[in-house]
Amino acid sequence: NKRVKIKALLAQSPIGETATLMGWVRTKRGNKNVSFIALNDGSTITNYQIVADPNLIPDDILKKCTTGSCIKVTGKVVESQGSGQSSELNAEKIEVLGEADPEKYPLQPKKHSLEFLREIAHLRMRTNTFSAVFRVRHALAFAVNKYFNDKGFFYIHTPIITASDAEGAGETFKVTTLDLQNPPKNEDGSINFNEDFFEREANLTVSGQLEGELAAMALSEIYTFGPTFRAENSNTTRHLAEFWMIEPEMAFYDAEDNADLAEDFLKYLIRYVLEHCQDDLAFLENRLLEEEKVKPADQRSEMALLEKLRFVAENEFVRITYTESIEILRNSKPNKKKKFQFLIDEWGADLQSEHERYLVEKHFNKPVILTDYPKEIKSFYMRQNEDGRTVAAMDILFPGIGEIVGGSQREERLDVLTARMDEMNIPKEEMWWFLDTRRFGSTPHAGFGLGFERMVQFVTGMGNIRDVIAFPRTPGNAEF
Ligand code: 4AD
Ligand code: MG
Numbered sequence: 001n002k003r004v005k006i007k008a009l010l011a012q013s014p015i016g017e018t019a020t021l022m023g024w025v026r027t028k029r030g031n032k033n034v035s036f037i038a039l040n041d042g043s044t045i046t047n048y049q050i051v052a053d054p055n056l057i058p059d060d061i062l063k064k065c066t067t068g069s070c071i072k073v074t075g076k077v078v079e080s081q082g083s084g085q086s087s088e089l090n091a092e093k094i095e096v097l098g099e100a101d102p103e104k105y106p107l108q109p110k111k112h113s114l115e116f117l118r119e120i121a122h123l124r125m126r127t128n129t130f131s132a133v134f135r136v137r138h139a140l141a142f143a144v145n146k147y148f149n150d151k152g153f154f155y156i157h158t159p160i161i162t163a164s165d166a167e168g169a170g171e172t173f174k175v176t177t178l179d180l181q182n183p184p185k186n187e188d189g190s191i192n193f194n195e196d197f198f199e200r201e202a203n204l205t206v207s208g209q210l211e212g213e214l215a216a217m218a219l220s221e222i223y224t225f226g227p228t229f230r231a232e233n234s235n236t237t238r239h240l241a242e243f244w245m246i247e248p249e250m251a252f253y254d255a256e257d258n259a260d261l262a263e264d265f266l267k268y269l270i271r272y273v274l275e276h277c278q279d280d281l282a283f284l285e286n287r288l289l290e291e292e293k294v295k296p297a298d299q300r301s302e303m304a305l306l307e308k309l310r311f312v313a314e315n316e317f318v319r320i321t322y323t324e325s326i327e328i329l330r331n332s333k334p335n336k337k338k339k340f341q342f343l344i345d346e347w348g349a350d351l352q353s354e355h356e357r358y359l360v361e362k363h364f365n366k367p368v369i370l371t372d373y374p375k376e377i378k379s380f381y382m383r384q385n386e387d388g389r390t391v392a393a394m395d396i397l398f399p400g401i402g403e404i405v406g407g408s409q410r411e412e413r414l415d416v417l418t419a420r421m422d423e424m425n426i427p428k429e430e431m432w433w434f435l436d437t438r439r440f441g442s443t444p445h446a447g448f449g450l451g452f453e454r455m456v457q458f459v460t461g462m463g464n465i466r467d468v469i470a471f472p473r474t475p476g477n478a479e480f
Pocket of ligand 1: 232454
């Protein structure tokens with residue numbers, strides 16, 4: 001008998017037909033006359049009800065159908081008596097594929113804390129919350145590719161191992177085959193990287209942008225979507241050492257075209273999951289509502305998850321410059337009850353996360369596209385504006401998340417770019433390949449990076465970034 005997935009079975013509910021399901025037991029209840037097994041196979045949030053008659057299913061088999069065990073059930077699809085579903089399965093045969101000793105199985109049929117589940121990340125995907133999150137994550141990843149494919153963008157796989165530090169922040173993980181306890185040395189005592197695998201220093205990529213720019217200078221419109229690595233020691237609910245980034249890069253786009261694309265893209269992703277992940281989002285929304293109930297009234301969010309998603313998908317984002325945002329922050333009256341200091345006195349200072357949150361959550365109460373930052377606080381590759389002190393940068397801030405996108409129009413003028421690199425002490429010789437795009441057939445171009453996990457967080461409402469990637473990499477955490 002061929003296996004059918006629960007999602008497909010629920011969609012058709014072929015009453016009277018025989019079906020075979022395989023999955024993991026969530027709960028078993030009942031009495032000596034009948035047992036009800038809630039089965040889940042990951043295809044949907046819904047558990048399928050199996051009705052087992054002890055006259056048909058031997059007692060020793062039923063005993064092994066405990067929470068967490070894996071079973072194969074064949075039986076007749078019948079109309080459901082009261083489970084709230086269209087159908088259920090009257091078991092004729094149950095095979096226990098894998099037992100799960102109830103004394104030892106860590107997941108009990110009760111609510112576990114997210115902190116506890118983080119410690120058993122190898123099993124947490126078997127919970128409703130995490131299976132919902134990962135189905136939504138999948139849908140988002142699929143929507144990313146669909147969006148760009150439908151627009152004629154090409155997916156470029158940029159290298160994971162590279163020698164460049166695109167963001168220039170010096171937070172790279174080194175890649176080496178040298179024995180660092182006892183490395184080969186140059187005459188001056190420094191490590192001799194000529195004997196290393198790549199015959200030079202190498203690191204894990206922090207961004208695919210620079211290689212993406214090379215591709216855009218040939219294929220016009222491209223995107224990357226891959227893992228990126230940052231050894232920043234920030235233990236926050238928004239940072240991972242290994243995260244996935246989507247980086248479109250477009251020739252012939254200016255800063256405004258770039259912002260238009262980013263806004264359209266983010267709204268598309270939200271609409272896509274609203275349309276394709278209704279059950280999972282409804283479950284996640286309920287989960288959040290439960291969480292909210294125990295919070296003090298003034299800390300509860302004003303909008304439920306679905307309402308918030310629709311709001312962002314349907315309304316224009318605010319667009320303001322860095323300079324305008326500083327004016328707003330300067331003139332804002334910080335809430336006396338809060339510890340934050342919203343006041344920013346100096347033009348040129350980088351916005352702290354409390355400033356960003358104030359702008360999106362209190363002042364505007366919607367997503368904000370912040371543009372034209374001081375050049376001193378941004379990367380070398382961003383295009384200088386006429387004023388000589390700002391660059392055509394763009395950050396997109398989302399309510400509850402903060403920065404979700406960082407991007408810019410790129411400096412396409414060779415002389416301006418190399419002058420800036422000199423100012424910032426970036427070795428031009430090592431970047432000869434990057435500068436070649438400005439030497440040969442240069443043109444205005446722009447791009448941005450969307451932090452995929454932050455987007456999954458926004459859409460699922462999960463508060464901690466560790467809970468939207470299967471196996472989070474954070475300081476001190478790389479076991480499995
Ligand atoms: O602002 P960032 O550093 O921009 C870049 O890397 C550019 N090269 C992108 C480009 O223009 N092609 O990072 C982009 C986004 C951030 O807005 C944030 O959403 C996410 O990546 N991000 C992180 N997400 C999780 N953990 C971290 N440690 C992150 N660092 C950045
Ligand atoms: Mg940034």
